Amino acid sequence: MPENVEAARQIAAALAIAVGAIGPALAIGMLASKAMEAIGRNPQASGNILTNMILALAFAEAIAIYALVVALAIKFVA
Amino acid sequence: MPKTTAGKLGCVGLIVVMLGMCVGGLFMGGILNQEVNLPEISLAAEKIHLPFDLPLLGHELPNTLPATWLTMLILIVVAALGTRKMEIVPGGLQNLVEMVVETFYNFIEGVAGDKVRMFFPLIATFFFFILISNWLGLLPGFGSVGVYQMHKGHEVLVPFFRSANADLNTTIALALISVVATQYFGLRVQGLKYLSKFFTFKGATLYERPINAFVGILELFSEFTKIISFGFRLFGNIFAGEVLLIVMAFLAAFIASLPFMGLELFVGLVQALIFAMLSLVFFLMATVSHDEH
Numbered sequence: 566m567p568e569n570v571e572a573a574r575q576i577a578a579a580l581a582i583a584v585g586a587i588g589p590a591l592a593i594g595m596l597a598s599k600a601m602e603a604i605g606r607n608p609q610a611s612g613n614i615l616t617n618m619i620l621a622l623a624f625a626e627a628i629a630i631y632a633l634v635v636a637l638a639i640k641f642v643a
Numbered sequence: 644m645p646k647t648t649a650g651k652l653g654c655v656g657l658i659v660v661m662l663g664m665c666v667g668g669l670f671m672g673g674i675l676n677q678e679v680n681l682p683e684i685s686l687a688a689e690k691i692h693l694p695f696d697l698p699l700l701g702h703e704l705p706n707t708l709p710a711t712w713l714t715m716l717i718l719i720v721v722a723a724l725g726t727r728k729m730e731i732v733p734g735g736l737q738n739l740v741e742m743v744v745e746t747f748y749n750f751i752e753g754v755a756g757d758k759v760r761m762f763f764p765l766i767a768t769f770f771f772f773i774l775i776s777n778w779l780g781l782l783p784g785f786g787s788v789g790v791y792q793m794h795k796g797h798e799v800l801v802p803f804f805r806s807a808n809a810d811l812n813t814t815i816a817l818a819l820i821s822v823v824a825t826q827y828f829g830l831r832v833q834g835l836k837y838l839s840k841f842f843t844f845k846g847a848t849l850y851e852r853p854i855n856a857f858v859g860i861l862e863l864f865s866e867f868t869k870i871i872s873f874g875f876r877l878f879g880n881i882f883a884g885e886v887l888l889i890v891m892a893f894l895a896a897f898i899a900s901l902p903f904m905g906l907e908l909f910v911g912l913v914q915a916l917i918f919a920m921l922s923l924v925f926f927l928m929a930t931v932s933h934d935e936h
Contacts (some may be wrong), residue, residue, distance in 0.1 A: 575821060594720055616754065623917040628877030637886065642686050 578640040583631020592625040659868050664897045681893050682800055684886055688810040689801045692792050694936035706802055709811035710785065714776040714807055755925060761832075765824055769817065773808060777881060777911030780806025781904060786885060808881040808914075811874060818873030821922040822866060829929030836932065867927070873918065880914045 600618040604611045690703040697704065725740035733741050747767055752759045779785065789802035807813050829837040839845075841863045846852035883905045891899040 575783070612753075616920075620920055623876070623921060627876040627879075630883070632877050633883050634875055634879040638686055639885065641684055 574639060578613035578636045580610050581639060582632050582636035585635070589625050589632075592628075593622060596621050596625060661897075666833045667896070682889060684889060686811075686882070688805055688844040689799070689910070690794075691801050691803065704809065705812075706789075706805045707807050707813060710776065710779060711803045711813065713804070714772060714779060717773060717775055717779075737935075751923065754920070755927060758930060760925065761828070762923055765820075766923050766926075769821070770915050773817070773877065774912060774915035774916055776807035776813075777906065777915060778883065779811065780885065781907055781911070786889070792817055806876050806881055806885055809885050811878050815870065815874040816879040817918070818870045818876070821873055821918075821925070822870050824922070825925045825929045826866075828926050832930040832934055837929065873921070877914055877918055880910055884910055912930070 596618060598623055603614050607614075646795045686816050688705040688707045693704055696702060700708075710781070719735070721740065725736045729737060744767070746777050747770065748763060751763055751766060755762055785804045785806060786802045788804070789800050791798050792801050795802070827838075829840075841859045843855050844852050846855045884903075887903055888900060888907060891903050
């Protein structure tokens with residue numbers, strides 16, 4: 566039935582990004598907390614630690630972006 | 644606060660105009676709920692129907708291409724103007740270009756060490772191209788100035804310009820360049836030993852050998868997933884930013900866009916940096932030999 570498909574699409578788009586952002590959010594939180602700990606232990610290496618943390622952050626965030634792209638594709642592409 | 648009366652008047656006038664726009668925006672979009680329709684947001688780049696024929700493209704021009712050309716124009720013009728009549732003590736544009744390039748060069752040298760000369764041209768190209776094209780997409784006119792054309796039966800607004808990286812073609816192309824360059828650098832520095840990363844049957848004991856072979860095949864697949872990852876990360880960030888700006892502008896016309904413009908400036912910079920840094924890290928990993936313990 567056509568109306569149900571439209572409703573399902575809206576719910577699917579919302580769920581895709583909502584559930585898909587949980588994992589990366591946890592991952593980024595853990596990464597940042599460990600990085601802060603490391604900087605606290607060794608303030609001299611903070612530049613090095615920061616660079617590597619940003620790098621790892623990019624990988625974690627990419628997963629959230631995949632979820633966002635799927636949500637946008639469901640919403641805006643037939 | 645400026646010193647002259649004219650200056651002070653100008654400042655006050657500017658603040659009044661901005662407040663007026665905020666209030667006007669609230670009335671238009673939010674409180675009075677006038678019928679301003681959200682523009683059609685499409686995942687793919689909208690195609691402009693041209694009255695003439697272009698060599699490879701035919702009658703249709705995807706609207707991210709003019710944005711890419713504009714980025715290229717800016718980069719080439721700045722580079723050309725900044726490097727003619729070079730002086731030992733630089734001034735003006737040459738000074739600015741030197742400052743920017745040198746800062747980035749030192750940053751890359753901190754990560755790459757002595758291989759920086761080999762990697763810097765490509766990494767800097769990635770960074771500046773992606774940065775300029777992201778920031779250009781925030782200018783007024785991108786995504787809003789266009790023509791009304793008939794597409795698939797109904798009339799839609801086709802903007803003339805669209806942020807260059809809001810098109811999956813651009814980002815996948817950049818990702819392909821990055822991954823192919825990784826293989827090239829790996830082969831150039833390590834020779835054919837680089838292929839032993841993927842096709843290996845070595846191992847200390849008999850049981851390790853199939854495991855190492857399987858890991859090699861996984862590494863081969865991960866090269867392909869890197870293309871997808873690079874492409875979608877950049878595309879997702881920039882396209883989502885565009886959608887966010889459009890939706891915010893149609894919620895409360897002037898106020899809601901401002902903090903998100905700031906966010907988009909930041910995201911544009913960070914995504915360019917991440918693309919360049921990740922490419923650099925993969926280049927470095929390809930040129931360091933994988934020795935077994």
